[in-house]
Amino acid sequence: MPLDIFLTFFKIGSFTIGGGYAMLPIIQREVVGNKKWLGEEEFLDSIAVTNSLPGPLAINCATFVGYRTAGYAGAAAAALGAVMPSFLIILVIAIFFASFREYPIVDYVFSGIRPAVVALIAYALFKLVKAMGVNLLNISVSIAVLLLILLFNLHPIVTIVACGALGFFLNRKEKKQ
Amino acid sequence: MTALLKLFLAFLKIGAFSFGGGYAVLALIQKEVIENNGWILPKDFIDIVAVAEMTPGPIAVNSSTFVGYRVAGIAGSAIATFAVVLVPITITLIVSVYYNKFKHLKQVNWVIKGIRPAVLGLIAAACIKIAWASIVDIKGIIIALMVFLGIYKLKINPIIAIIASGVLGVIFYGVI
Structure with missing residues (x-):
């Protein structure tokens, strides 16, 4: 069983480009549809929970599914299977990258790609703002975080902890009233 | 402190606070890898993000493998990758074991509600820093x-x- 779990997540990890959200439908197809390790509802629950935890969504989701399917051995097999492909692929690229990078044409290629990366991140931000909704709280908190990091050179972790604490106390107060 | 230990601690921190998906993590990686430790140049970091974007796997994992290799070869890449997923996997495992109790824990929800708008600021900061260098x-x-x-x-x-x-x-x- 753990071997089957490992191979399934290794396969999923090898072929999904585009991060966590691109991986979820494929995990769902394999785990719920093909292997029937989890029911539909249980799978959706697992996403709701893992989404609120730190770490890459796909790897957390794999760990959760692995544990539910085959206990600790299953969790270890799933996590290892999900991490291995990207580790191996990037390792091979990293080994050859420096020598490959010396060609002038590669330099031109990356001069074009770098601004594209900015556009991709800006687009992701734009989509996220649309999904979360523009309201006073969202905008003021995010602008405060932005300014604290850029102008006051604050560590991003400090802003995360501060906002988490703020969320905790504001919501608790609201519940009490 | 040896390079490998430094690498392990930096990526342990990055993994432990990686809320809000791949792009929000970029702000943490920039801080730890470029500004605090000076392991790579801002320009090289963007190349890594571009490569991570085109290859399978989460951006946080891909960039930790890449940076780890730059700093300390194959051992470095293994240590950085292990460190970045260690806390997330441990926490997920604990939650999986106590799932039925965790599901009803509203306090977690309160914290997440606070972090969510911060994620926008983190991504915006990463985007501006990357734009500046690229x-x-x-x-x-x-x-x-x-x-x-x-x-x-x-x-x-x-x-x-x-x-x-x-x-x-x-x-x-x-x-x-």
């Missing part, structure tokens, strides 16, 4: 605008957009 002239602005409009209006696949921007780079910087 858009150096008018050609860069043109490429960035073309890619943004391409994925927004024409719904071009991001990987295709990156390949196209590489071709534009050769034309703009090599030919013209």
Whole structure:
């Protein structure tokens, strides 16, 4: 069983480009549809929970599914299977990258790609703002975080902890009233 | 402190606070890897993000493997990758074991509600820092605008957009 779990997540990890959200439908197809390790509802629950935890969504989701399917051995097999492909692929690229990078044409290629990366991140931000909704709280908190990091050179972790604490106390107060 | 231990601690921290997906993590990696430890240059970091974007796997994992290799070879890449997933996997495992209790824990929800808008600020900060290092002239602005409009209006696949921007780079910087 753990071997089957490992191979399934290794396969999923090898072929999904585009991060966590691109991986979820494929995990769902394999785990719920093909292997029937989890029911539909249980799978959706697992996403709701893992989404609120730190770490890459796909790897957390794999760990959760692995544990539910085959206990600790299953969790270890799933996590290892999900991490291995990207580790191996990037390792091979990293080994050859420096020598490959010396060609002038590669330099031109990356001069074009770098601004594209900015556009991709800006687009992701734009989509996220649309999904979360523009309201006073969202905008003021995010602008405060932005300014604290850029102008006051604050560590991003400090802003995360501060906002988490703020969320905790504001919501608790609201519940009490 | 040895390089490997430093690498392990930096990526342990990055993994433990990686809320809000791959792009929000970029702000943490920038802080730890570029600003605090000076392991790589801002320009090289963007190349890594571009490579991570085109290869399978989460951005946080991909960039930790890449940076780890840069700092300390194969051992470095293994340690950085292990460190970045260690806390997330441990926490997920604990939650899986106590799932039925955790599900009803509203306090977790309160914290997450606070972190969510912060994620926007983190991504915006990463985006501005990367723009600062990568858009150096008018050609860069043109490429960035073309890619943004391409994925927004024409719904071009991001990987295709990156390949196209590489071709534009050769034309703009090599030919013209």
